[in-house]
Structures are given as C-alpha cells and as structure tokens.
Amino acid sequence: MIKHIFKQIISVLTHASILSWPRKVLRQSVNYALATKNGVIVYYNTPERAKAMDLIHQIKKENDMLLFDNEAYQIYMAAKASAKISGDIAEVGVYKGASAKIIAQVKGKRSLHLFDTFEGLPEISKIDNPEQFYEGKFVVTFEDVKKYLKKYPNVFFHKGLFPQTAGPVKNKTFSFVNLDVDLYESTKNCLEFFYPRMTKGGIIISHDYIDAAGVKQAVDEFFKDKPEIVLELSGSQCLIIKL
Ligand SMILES: C[S@@+](CC[C@H](N)C(=O)[O-])C[C@H]1O[C@@H](n2cnc3c(N)ncnc32)[C@H](O)[C@@H]1O
Known part of the structure; x- marks a missing residue:
C-alpha cells in the first residue's frame, strides 16, 4: 500500500x-x-531499454547482484546482440546467479555454461588487493543458485575451480563470455581458455577492469600482443570483440 x-x-x-x-x-x-565528480546521469528510457532496466531492477529485488545498473545493462545488451553469432555462452563468476539470470533471459536457444567454485574466491595473488578481495569471499549455497535458475533450459553448472572445470566445454565455441572473477590468476586463466574458442565477432566482457588491479593487469598482459582492442565501458567493465 x-x-x-x-x-x-x-x-x-x-x-x-x-x-x-x-x-x-x-x-x-x-x-x-x-x-564536479566526473559523474553523469544516463537515461535508459526508450521502450527497449526501459524493459531491460525493469528486468534488472526485478532481479536486484529478488537477489544480490554485485553490479551497477549500467553494468548489468551492458551484459544484457552483449548477451542479446551476440545471438546473431554462433556459439554457446559462458559466465565465470556466478555468485548467487543474478548476472546469469540477465543472460538467461536473453540467450535464446544458446547453451549457457556457468562456472564458479560456489565456495567463494580462490587464493589471491600478490597482484590482487587484499583490502578488496580475500580467499572465501562470496561463498554461496550451490543448491540455492541452481534453484534460482532452474526454469531456464540449456543452463549447465560447472562447480569447482576454473580452469579445472573447463573439460566439458573444451570443444565448444562461444558467442559471449562474461567474466566476473575479481582476481589476476582467474582472469588470466579464463582469457587463455576462452580467447581461442571465441567465434569471430564474439564478445568477452570482464567486470572490475577499472577497479581491480589484478583483473586490469591480466587483461592488459593478455591482449598486449593480440589484434583486439580492449574497450573500457561505463562502470568498471571492459569489452573485447574477437577478430
Ligand atoms: C563478484 S562474484 C560474481 C558476481 C556475479 N557475477 C554477480 O553479478 O552477481 C565473483 C565470483 O567469482 C568466483 N571465482 C573467482 N575465481 C574463480 C575461479 N578460478 N574458478 C571458479 N570461480 C571463481 C567466486 O567464487 C565468486 O563467486
């Protein structure tokens, strides 16, 4: 009322x-x-954008999403736009499944592979900031995450430390990969695995490129000798399109 x-x-x-x-x-x-703080207001008020924002706000109400609305919107758009490219979708760094639900809503018939320890972050390296991240941060109940996403077809869970869990998808190709793993080693391992498996035109987004030293270093090192551009997005993500 x-x-x-x-x-x-x-x-x-x-x-x-x-x-x-x-x-x-x-x-x-x-x-x-x-x-005065270099901030801007962005309006997502066309009908299609408003629909996406309604979905994002709905998911935020029902679950703990570790993304700003603009970042969530960028995942929504990349997942949706990449539908014209062949290949599966993967997310590494699922936590409670909020960003995975955004992807699941717009993935169409594509398979979505979800990778997480579901037991929190692995050991951090010297490059990662211990004030931001620590081993075991983001622990969840795996059964709750599965239940949360159970209505979506073709969603596959891969529980454990990536890349040890990557075996079942080693012969797949990908149209969209969302990385949200916070740490240097995890980001490096994800890029090494997914980059050669991306379809031409496929999209990789990584969260925390702007605000996690380990993620930034891993992405910059990896793409230093590659032809792709690492594009900063609004918020803390970066985006790469496979050439
Ligand atoms: C910030 S949370 C993900 C948040 C989620 N994408 C969202 O928007 O709600 C980071 C996750 O990465 C996972 N993670 C980090 N490195 C990993 C690795 N090497 N293998 C599996 N999971 C990893 C952690 O377990 C944690 O759940």
Whole structure:
C-alpha cells in the first residue's frame, strides 16, 4: 500500500507538466553536482531499454547482484546482440546467479555454461588487493543458485575451480563470455581458455577492469600482443570483440 502511494507520488512528480520547470532545475543541479565528480546521469528510457532496466531492477529485488545498473545493462545488451553469432555462452563468476539470470533471459536457444567454485574466491595473488578481495569471499549455497535458475533450459553448472572445470566445454565455441572473477590468476586463466574458442565477432566482457588491479593487469598482459582492442565501458567493465 505504502509502496503504491509512493509510486503514485513519484509518477506525478516525474510526469506532471506543471512541474516541468522545477524538474529541469533539479536535473541541471544534479547534473552539475555529479559533473564536479566526473559523474553523469544516463537515461535508459526508450521502450527497449526501459524493459531491460525493469528486468534488472526485478532481479536486484529478488537477489544480490554485485553490479551497477549500467553494468548489468551492458551484459544484457552483449548477451542479446551476440545471438546473431554462433556459439554457446559462458559466465565465470556466478555468485548467487543474478548476472546469469540477465543472460538467461536473453540467450535464446544458446547453451549457457556457468562456472564458479560456489565456495567463494580462490587464493589471491600478490597482484590482487587484499583490502578488496580475500580467499572465501562470496561463498554461496550451490543448491540455492541452481534453484534460482532452474526454469531456464540449456543452463549447465560447472562447480569447482576454473580452469579445472573447463573439460566439458573444451570443444565448444562461444558467442559471449562474461567474466566476473575479481582476481589476476582467474582472469588470466579464463582469457587463455576462452580467447581461442571465441567465434569471430564474439564478445568477452570482464567486470572490475577499472577497479581491480589484478583483473586490469591480466587483461592488459593478455591482449598486449593480440589484434583486439580492449574497450573500457561505463562502470568498471571492459569489452573485447574477437577478430
Ligand atoms: C563478484 S562474484 C560474481 C558476481 C556475479 N557475477 C554477480 O553479478 O552477481 C565473483 C565470483 O567469482 C568466483 N571465482 C573467482 N575465481 C574463480 C575461479 N578460478 N574458478 C571458479 N570461480 C571463481 C567466486 O567464487 C565468486 O563467486
């Protein structure tokens, strides 16, 4: 009831034409305040983008998602757009399955392979920041994750330390790979495994490229002698398209 009233109030405040001038002043003030910190407001308000945002907000309500909305949207778009390319989808770094659900919603008939220890992060290296990451962070109950995603067909779980768990997909090709593994060794191992298996035009996204030293170093080292461009996205992800 309270939620409904709150929604009605927000709707009036955001749509009433009589309030268009105060809304403009407020928007410009917020934009100005954010600009002092190099921040921006982005509107996802075309019908298709709004639909994606509704899905992301729904998943955030029902589960613990470790992504900002813009990052989640970038995964949504990459998973959706890569449907025209042949190959399966993989995610390494599943945690409670929130980002996997975004992918599952738009994957079509493609198989989605989900890799995680489901027992938290493995040992960290000297390159990783111990104030950010530690062994065992993000432990979950595997059964809960499986239950959360059980309505989606062609979703396969690979529990354990990657790349030791990669055997079942070694002969597959991939149209989209989402990496969210936080650490140097994990990112390096994922790129070594998936890069040669990406279909031409296939997309790799890695989370934490901007804010985790280990991820950035692993990606930069790996692509140093490769023709692909490492493209920074908004938020902390990077994106690579296989040539
Ligand atoms: C930040 S969480 C993933 C968050 C998730 N993508 C989301 O958006 O909700 C990072 C995950 O990476 C997993 N991970 C890191 N390195 C791994 C490896 N080498 N093998 C398997 N899982 C790994 C951890 O177990 C943890 O669940």
